[in-house]
Amino acid sequence: MTDNVQHWLILIMRLSGRAGTPRMRIWRALRGLGAVVLRDGVYLLPASPSRREALEQLVGAIRELGGNALLIEVDDSAIDSVDVLPSLFDRTPDFQALRAAVVDWQQVCPQLEERDAQRQLTQLQRRLQGIVEVDFFPGRESERAIMALAEAEAVFNRCFVPDAYSAL
Numbered sequence: 001m002t003d004n005v006q007h008w009l010i011l012i013m014r015l016s017g018r019a020g021t022p023r024m025r026i027w028r029a030l031r032g033l034g035a036v037v038l039r040d041g042v043y044l045l046p047a048s049p050s051r052r053e054a055l056e057q058l059v060g061a062i063r064e065l066g067g068n069a070l071l072i073e074v075d076d077s078a079i080d081s082v083d084v085l086p087s088l089f090d091r092t093p094d095f096q097a098l099r100a101a102v103v104d105w106q107q108v109c110p111q112l113e114e115r116d117a118q119r120q121l122t123q124l125q126r127r128l129q130g131i132v133e134v135d136f137f138p139g140r141e142s143e144r145a146i147m148a149l150a151e152a153e154a155v156f157n158r159c160f161v162p163d164a165y166s167a168l
Contacts (some may be wrong), residue, residue, distance in 0.1 A: 005075045007047035008085070011055050014041055015067035022065045029058055034134025036088045044088065045075055046136045086137040094131045095141035096105065102148045106155050114160045121156050125149060 001013045011030070015023050033054055035043040045051050055071050062069040102124055109117050128149050135142050 006076050006082070006085075007046045007073055008079065009047045009052055009055055010038075010072050010074065011043040011045075011058070012041060012072075013043075013059075013067060013143050015062055015065060022061075023071070026058060026062060029054075032134075034089065034136060044085070046089075056070065070082075089134075089136050091131055091135045092139070092141045095135075095145040097147050098127055098131065099148045101127070102145075102152050105153055109152075109155050109159050117156060117159065121152060123154060140142040 013026070014025065017023075030043050033045060034052060035045045038044050045055070051074070052071075059071050060070040079085065105117075105120055105124060112120070128145055132138075132142060133147070
């Protein structure tokens, strides 16, 4: 890939409707990679070696299930209205929902047992990591979510590690 040209991976697949559980597994894997649906059976991702490898494995799995799959890589010149593609990957709602969950956690943190507070904070951190991994075009909302988690860690420390703050 060159610096100025964005490459895209397009997966076109067809899998029998009778393969409900395997179809759901494929769909979850695509969602986990951050793929967006262009239309039924057509998925899009920004190209990278790791995403290409993951999609190639899915192609193999789809074919093993008796389905058909085609994986192609194209650059910007092959796509009309390429400037709208990054907006398809907008993770703003995910980051906003996470920030709301962080606010809720911060409000209840002082009433929680340390172990429960740590477990919930760890879940929030994992949730952030999961969103960041599929945020191919980061913006302001990702920064705000990262800052919210940093503040949540400070809240945890104020609640459960008071000696660290009394020394400051």
